[in-house]
Each structure stands twice: as structure tokens, then as C-alpha cells.
Amino acid sequence: MNPKIVIRNETHNDVCAITEVTIAAFKTLEISNHTEQFIVEALRAGKALTVSLVAEMDGRVIGHIAFSPVTISDGAADWYGLGPVSVLPVYQRQGIGKALIQEGLSRLKDMNAQGCCLVGHPDYYRKFGFTNMSGLGLEGVPHEFFFALSFDGHTPQGNVAFHEGFKADGQREGVRDA
Secondary structure, three states, X not given: OOOOEEEEEOOHHHHHHHHHHHHHHHOOOOOOOOOHHHHHHHHHHOOOOOEEEXXXXXXXXXXXXXXEEEEEOOOOOXXXXXXXXXXXXXXXOOOHHHHHHHHHHHHHHHOOOOEEEEEOOHHHHHHHOOEOOOOEEOOOOOHHHEEEEXXXXXXXXXXXXXXXXXXXXXXXXXXXXX
16 A cells, blocks of 8 residues: 555545545446445434544545444444445555555454444455354345454344444435425
């Protein structure tokens, strides 16, 4: 990774840049519903961005990652969901996403989190230690795309539920003009 890249906490001044990075990162991804920017906004509005990091180079935000709390049906506590993770297309495949993931996982561990889960590409997330855990899943997601990483060696059992913000699609349902 380029030594000029700094990984840091997001600030209020980064919000617009994070939206732009997220839109650009997922624009051509066929498996995307192109709602990732709305998910980040909803997580932020719901005060559910437990860890929100940006990758910055020369004063410009070029990447972002979000971690938010999840619930698990067996009652396991202190588990988090990873995502979305976004890097501007011109900077992809240069280790920036990897650095964001590693720093985010490190910060979760420093907070005494018990583990992290995500929906993602099987070939990518295994290199960080994520696995398809028997008995742990996300409804509607094929098992081979749901990954978890336990920090304490304990594997929860049951269904994972991500924050409501993951249902955000940019529509302001139920909101009327006054």
C-alpha cells in the first residue's frame, strides 16, 4: 500500500466524500443493488457506525469502511457487521481495502468485540480469517457468501440480523412534507 495513505476515523467533513466513494465503488458491480451509500447514511443517522474509517491520500478520501452492531438469535453479544467497504475504482487492487479491513478489525478487537460477520465474496474474505461457520447464518443469503470471524474462539449459533440501516434504499418511506 502507498505510504501516503492514512487510515483514520471519519469526520463530519468526510460525509459527502464517503457518499461519492461508495457510489463510485459499487457503480459497475453487478451483484450490487446500488444502495450502499444509503446504507452508510442510515447507519450514521441511526448512530450505528461503531467504527467508520476512511482511507485518505493527499487530503482526499479514497476509501471507506463501516462496522455496525449485529444481533444473533442465540443472544451472543458484541458482534459486528462489516460493510460496506468502498475504494475508488482507480485505487482498487492496491491494498487499500485490505488496510481498511485490518484496521477496522483491530479496532473492534480493542473494543473487546467478540466477532465480526459479513456478506461477501468467498475468495476475498477468507484471507482475513473469515469462514463459513456451521450453525450461523443470515436469512436469504447462501451459506457460501456469509462469513464470520470469532475473536474469542466461541462460535455463536443462529441467525444474524444486521442493523435496520441495511434495508435503506434511498426512499424516504413514511416521511411527509410538513
